[in-house]
Amino acid sequence: MNRSVTIYDDLLLEAPPETERAQAVIDKYKRQYFARKTKKNEALLHSQPFESHRGGYRMIVIVAPFGDGLALRESLSVFVSLIKGENDPILDWPFLCPVTFSVMSENSKKRVSRTFFPYDTTENEAFLGQPKGQRNAAFGFQDFFPLREIKEYSSSGEFFISVYIELSSKHLFRGKNRKLIDYFWIFAKADWLKCFSIAPMNKCGYQMLLHCPKNVRGQKIRDECARLAIEDMGRYLDSKEGEVAILDATNTTRERRRLLVDYCRKMTHQPPFRVFFVESICDDPVIINSNITEVKINSPDYKGHMSEEQAKEDFLKRIENYRMQYEPLDEDLDEELSYIKVINAGKSFYVHNVNGHVQSRVVYFLMNIHLLPRSIYLSRHGESEYNRIGRLGGDSPLSENGLKYAQKLREYFENEDLSDLRIWSSQKIRAAQTASHLKDLAGHTEFWKCLDEIDAGICEGLTYEDFEARYPKQFAERDKDKYHYRYPSGESYEDLVARLEPVIMELERQSNVLVVSHQAVLRCILAYFTNKNRDDLPYLKVPLHTVIKLTPKAYSCEVEMFKFDIEAVNTYREKPGSKDDEALSVVVEWTPEAEQKK
Structure with a gap:
C-alpha cells in the first residue's frame, strides 16, 4: 500500500x-x-x-x-x-x-x-x-x-x-472504519481485496487549496497521484492474488471516470474487470452539518491538527471547490456505466446497470447501513449448567448464578433507559431464559435460529478432555486452525460467519439492540465491528456475566465492557503457544471493569 x-x-x-x-x-x-x-x-x-x-x-x-x-x-x-x-x-x-x-x-x-x-x-x-x-x-x-x-x-x-x-x-485489515472491506473479508472470504487511496497530501490547512480547480500545481499533484494509484491498482488486479480493488477517490469529473474505465478495459485480464461507481449525494443541510461535525472534523485529516471551526471552514471550502467541477453520474450520458447513488445518507437509492455477484453485494451492503447514533449491546447468556461442568454446546438451562445474572442484566438496562431498545436472542434455552427477564423493557424481542451457538456436531455434550481423548487428531486439527476447523457433522467459524451475515446487515440497519447469544457467535460480531483478523477471531474474549457495549463511530468503534459481580466459570481457552493472550482482547482501549450501575 x-x-x-x-x-x-x-x-x-x-x-x-x-x-x-x-x-x-x-x-x-x-x-x-x-x-x-x-x-x-x-x-x-x-x-x-x-x-x-x-x-x-x-x-x-x-x-x-x-x-x-x-x-x-x-x-x-x-x-x-x-x-x-x-x-x-x-x-x-x-x-x-x-x-x-x-x-x-x-x-x-x-x-x-x-x-x-x-x-x-x-x-x-x-x-x-x-x-x-x-x-x-x-x-x-x-x-x-x-x-x-x-x-x-x-x-x-x-x-x-x-x-x-x-x-x-x-496489516490492511487492521485499519479503522474499513466497513466495506471488513464486510467482504469476513462474509465473502475476500483475501483478494485491497483498497487504493488517492490523497496526495493530508492537507490540514492545504486541503481546500489543493482541491481548488484553479490551482494548477495542486491539480498536477492530484493527477500524478491518481495515475500512480490506478497503476498500483492495475498491477494488483493483474496479479494472481488480486480480484477486487477499491479506489478511494472522489472521481468527480466524467473525464476522470472515463480514464478509469478505459484503463480497466485495456487490461489483458480475462474476463475483463468490471467497474462500479458509488456516488454519495447530499443536499439535506441537517445531514451535511451532522456529517461535518461528527465525521469530517474527527477524521485523521483534521483531528488534532486544527480547531473544529477551522476544520469546518476548510471542509466547506473544499466542498465548494468540488462543486465547481462536479459532474454527477447521469442515466443518459453514463448509460453504459454501473453505479449506485446513495442519496442523503441512505434515505433513497438509485441503482443502475448492476452486473455480477460482487456489485450486488456492494449494493446490498450500502443499502443496509446508516449513520444515526446508536449502540449495540452484546451479552452471552447467563452461566448454564453445561458451563459449570465444562461441556460443549447442548441446550442446558441456566445455573443459579446464571439466573442471578439475568436479573442484574434487567437492572442494567433499566438504568440505560432506552425507549427504542430491541432484543435479539438465540433460540437456545439458556439464552431465551436470559432474555425473558427483559422482555417488557424492549419494544420488540426476537428469537433467531441463526444466533444459536456453533454446532459442535459429534462433540456436542463432550468436555474438552473427552474431545481430546476420543478424537485426538480432530482436537489437534482444531488447535492448528481454529477458524477453518469444522466439527464432524457440525460447523466451523468460517461457516458461522456466513450464517451470521443477515444478522450483521440487520445490525447495521437498526438503532439500539441487545444481542443475547453465545461465545462463538458474539466473537464473530465483534470481529466485524472491531476489525479483527481471522486468526484472532476464534480467541476473542467474551466472558460470561459481562455486557459489551459497541458504539459505532465514523473512524472507529468505541467498545465498553461492564463486568457484573456475579461468579461464573471461565470458559476461555488460550490460543496454543500464545504468550500474551491480552493481545487477543476484544478491544484495544478498555474501560475499567465496573459493577453494574445502581
Whole structure:
C-alpha cells in the first residue's frame, strides 16, 4: 500500500503531519543547491510523521539532499525511520514490510525504483523493532539517486519521490472504519481485496487549496497521484492474488471516470474487470452539518491538527471547490456505466446497470447501513449448567448464578433507559431464559435460529478432555486452525460467519439492540465491528456475566465492557503457544471493569 509524506525544504515545519498516498515532494529543489558545499545544505530533511496504513506503523521519511555517508555529494539518500505510535502494542514486530522508493519523472522518463527488504536479525532490532525511544535508527539507501541526474527528472524545480509500503492482508485489515472491506473479508472470504487511496497530501490547512480547480500545481499533484494509484491498482488486479480493488477517490469529473474505465478495459485480464461507481449525494443541510461535525472534523485529516471551526471552514471550502467541477453520474450520458447513488445518507437509492455477484453485494451492503447514533449491546447468556461442568454446546438451562445474572442484566438496562431498545436472542434455552427477564423493557424481542451457538456436531455434550481423548487428531486439527476447523457433522467459524451475515446487515440497519447469544457467535460480531483478523477471531474474549457495549463511530468503534459481580466459570481457552493472550482482547482501549450501575 502506498503511503506518503510531503517535504518542503522551506516549509518543513508546516508540512502536513500524515498522508494517505506515497508522495514525497521536495519543493524548490533548486539547481544552485548542488553548487554549494556548505554544511547547511548537507542537512537532513525530516518529514512529519505518517502511518503505513490507517492505525498502522508510524514513521518518517528522511532525505539527505546531498547524500549521506559514502554517498556524500554523489547521490541523494533516502531513509525511513519507525517512530513511537499509539498502536504499537497491537502491531506485529519486527517491522518486515518491504519499502520501495521510486523517482517519479515529470518528463515521462523511466521510473527508477529500489526496494529495501527488512529481515529479522538481532543486529536489526534497533532499526525494525518496536521503538523504545522516540524513534528507531533509519534504514534505506545512501546511494539512492545520482545527484547529476536530478535535473533530468525535474523541469519545474520539483523532485518527486514515492514511498511504497508493501503490506500483507493482515496489516490492511487492521485499519479503522474499513466497513466495506471488513464486510467482504469476513462474509465473502475476500483475501483478494485491497483498497487504493488517492490523497496526495493530508492537507490540514492545504486541503481546500489543493482541491481548488484553479490551482494548477495542486491539480498536477492530484493527477500524478491518481495515475500512480490506478497503476498500483492495475498491477494488483493483474496479479494472481488480486480480484477486487477499491479506489478511494472522489472521481468527480466524467473525464476522470472515463480514464478509469478505459484503463480497466485495456487490461489483458480475462474476463475483463468490471467497474462500479458509488456516488454519495447530499443536499439535506441537517445531514451535511451532522456529517461535518461528527465525521469530517474527527477524521485523521483534521483531528488534532486544527480547531473544529477551522476544520469546518476548510471542509466547506473544499466542498465548494468540488462543486465547481462536479459532474454527477447521469442515466443518459453514463448509460453504459454501473453505479449506485446513495442519496442523503441512505434515505433513497438509485441503482443502475448492476452486473455480477460482487456489485450486488456492494449494493446490498450500502443499502443496509446508516449513520444515526446508536449502540449495540452484546451479552452471552447467563452461566448454564453445561458451563459449570465444562461441556460443549447442548441446550442446558441456566445455573443459579446464571439466573442471578439475568436479573442484574434487567437492572442494567433499566438504568440505560432506552425507549427504542430491541432484543435479539438465540433460540437456545439458556439464552431465551436470559432474555425473558427483559422482555417488557424492549419494544420488540426476537428469537433467531441463526444466533444459536456453533454446532459442535459429534462433540456436542463432550468436555474438552473427552474431545481430546476420543478424537485426538480432530482436537489437534482444531488447535492448528481454529477458524477453518469444522466439527464432524457440525460447523466451523468460517461457516458461522456466513450464517451470521443477515444478522450483521440487520445490525447495521437498526438503532439500539441487545444481542443475547453465545461465545462463538458474539466473537464473530465483534470481529466485524472491531476489525479483527481471522486468526484472532476464534480467541476473542467474551466472558460470561459481562455486557459489551459497541458504539459505532465514523473512524472507529468505541467498545465498553461492564463486568457484573456475579461468579461464573471461565470458559476461555488460550490460543496454543500464545504468550500474551491480552493481545487477543476484544478491544484495544478498555474501560475499567465496573459493577453494574445502581
